[in-house]
Amino acid sequence: xxxxxxxxxxxAGGSLRLSCAASGSTFAIYGMGWFRQTPGKERxxxxxxxxxxxxxxxxxxxxxxxxxxxxxxxxxxxLSMNSLKPEDTAVYFCAARYGARGSLDDxxxxxxxxxxxxxxxxx
Numbered sequence: 001x002x003x004x005x006x007x008x009x010x011x012a013g014g015s016l017r018l019s020c021a022a023s024g025s026t027f028a029i030y031g032m033g034w035f036r037q038t039p040g041k042e043r044x045x046x047x048x049x050x051x052x053x054x055x056x057x058x059x060x061x062x063x064x065x066x067x068x069x070x071x072x073x074x075x076x077x078x079l080s081m082n083s084l085k086p087e088d089t090a091v092y093f094c095a096a097r098y099g100a101r102g103s104l105d106d107x108x109x110x111x112x113x114x115x116x117x118x119x120x121x122x123x
Contacts, residue, residue, distance in 0.1 A: 002076075002114030004094045009120045015082045016119060019075035020094030026051075031097050031104045032077045034068060036090035037116070046092065048104035049077060057104050061087070084121045091116035 006018040018034070033048035047068035048057045054070050067080040077094060095110035102109035 002094050002096060002112055004092060004114045004117040007117030007119045010084055012086055012121055012123050014084050018079040018092055018117060020077050022076050028098050029096055030100050033095050033104055034079050034092060035107055036092045038090045043107045045105040047079060086121045086123045089121045091118050
């Protein structure tokens with residue numbers, strides 16, 4: 001099971017750090033990612049990391065502002081979000097995948113999803 005945390009209300013230009021805790025083995029994880037979703041829209045890829053190589057990937061809208069890394073057992077994939085914009089407002093989800101097929105930015109390739117955490121950026 002996965003659980004995202006760290007969301008909250010922040011002013012534009014501010015920063016937040018999201019965490020993703022997991023229960024169970026992480027030994028066979030292939031990749032982990034962060035996605036976000038706003039009402040009426042599809043889930044959007046934010047950032048992902050290849051578990052073995054720590055290669056990272058970012059969605060175009062967050063490149064240069066967000067940083068994903070491989071953490072420890074308590075927070076598997078911390079997501080540091082800087083220079084936040086009102087359009088970053090969304091529910092953020094962390095996800096894990098064990099399969100190697102497909103790209104890390106494809107939400108359909110992830111088998112496990114945590115409950116989201118709401119990030120609200122005020123202008």
